[in-house]
Amino acid sequence: MERDETAPALGRNAQQADAPSPATAPGTRRPGGRTARTRAAVRDAVLGGLVELGYPGLSVEYVAERSGIHRTTLYRRWGNLEGLLVDALDLAGEDSWTPPDTGSIEGDLRALARMTAATFTDAAAAAAPTAVIAAAFQSERAADALRAFYEERFARCEVIVARAVARRELDRNPDAGALVRAVVSPLFLKLFITREPVGEQQADQAADMALAAARAGVFDIPPTSAGAV
Template sequence: MPEPETAPGTLRPGGRTARVRAAVLRAAEDALIECGFDGIDLAEVARRAEVGKTTVYRRWGSPRVLVADLLDDMAEQSVARAETGSLDGDLRANARLVVRTLTDERQGALFKAVIAAATGDERTAEALHRFYATRIAEWAPCVTEAVERGEVPEGTDAAEVVRAVSAPLYYRFLASGDPLDEAVADRAAHAACCAARAGAYVEPRSSLAE
């Protein structure tokens, strides 16, 4: 069956259609957590969501389109950034949010399943990249505001600072298996903050001039 021409996430219907979408995405989450990407079957997702198979096939058309829409929805539903008045406080809030998400029984399992799926499917990978680009864009202003306050140097790459906060947390989550808790989150945030203040994330002058 051909995939829908409209990219997932471009339509935001209301009413019954929104309820159907929410039920299907919740069922897709359950299927991902229980069976992984390869175990997703649209007919089974429809059964779990208690909606017609025709509706699911017509709107999503394939598991990868469904997972891409799920990631878009996750980005939309993510918690807004904190505004504590200091870079250290904002980055600490960001790091603690990442840790809470990754250590949540359901959300942690879902992220592992989605990341695993993205390693073998280009469309899922693109959706995952959009998800993280959205989250980075949400939190980047905490760094640009810190530049305006004089906390960090002019030319600091805000996105790189935000990435530096979450990178060691995802390393523990996916690679090393070391504990994830608030102390680890605070340390990651403090390290990124200190590096930013020292100018480690200032863009090269050649890049700034382009």
Template sequence: MSEADRPGARRPGGRTARTRAAVVRATLDELAERGFTDMTVEGVAARSGVHRTTVYRRWGGVPELVADALGAAADDDWRPADTGDVEEDLRRIALDVVHGFTTAPDRAVPAAAISAAFHADRAAEALRGFFAERHRRCAEVVARGVERGQLPVGTDPAEVVRTAVAPIYYRLFVSREPVDAGTAARAAAAAVAAARAGALPAQG
């Protein structure tokens, strides 16, 4: 559900949608090439063929551009794998996170989104929405685990997901320590162990 697709928008298709697409694409490219800190509205405008003023009017600044790009990137059909084992499913989710921030071609985008959320409320809201949706999708993995009897009834699905990925983000952006596949596996194992022990109940 992007801005230009909204039913209430005055000019749903046509020029408005084209400029937005061009700017979003340019934002992603600039982000990958120069990074969030060195990125500039001027550069995005030049690359997209849209005038600076238009970008300032419709978005407002770099953090908002990143927020919109995140929203566009979130409109994917990503789904967690279903291997039949909760811990394996969670490990794959955690591995996706590690790859998304270390080896993925557009790895600068999610990091920039987290950084942008410090600078603009709109970016923070976009981030909140993005992760709410991710938690929703990943919760199915935990729900399946409960159905299979691998996790106790009453386990909070989203909390298990948070526990499984939080250490990765913590190392990446807080303690600034290296992350690898082992980090992901360990975090997933810890989340499952905690859930099995009943330490992650709903409504806690």
């Protein structure tokens, strides 16, 4: 076994949705000591495996070997590869990331776009998120986790718009979520669909595009109605 670092940043250990039986789900009754260490080792192995092999190369077998936890145990607690992945993703989503704060909305959006581009350009950093995106094509639970992850991320970004409004940089009140999605969407398109190179130029253009559209009122929230979701 090559990995021994005991996952320091394990933290809160969010509740996950274990399949087998809701009452007796293994790992829920006695979450201390060995149980916790097991989970940590497994998460490390999953994330590490994603970096090394990517999602298509990942297997329960591999996680078992790398984590030192027996295959049967993995199946008992996580059900299958999907479960392992989702659990590991939970962890990833629990970081304390905050959107950039440069003083201007243009700066913030550009920084956000550049961060996104940089993340997915760096092989090591991109491995895990890319893997989850790939997994979402094959697993409903992974898709759910992915959606939740980005929803939360985009929500965190809304402060950018709020600050801009407060600063009077924007005389409108655009849908912050739509704006943020607009910023990153061209990057994701190039990264995962058309597989074109993505650099700072593309990032800046994406940010500028979103801002221009916002200024033109494209993202304005229809003033009417209340409950309209």
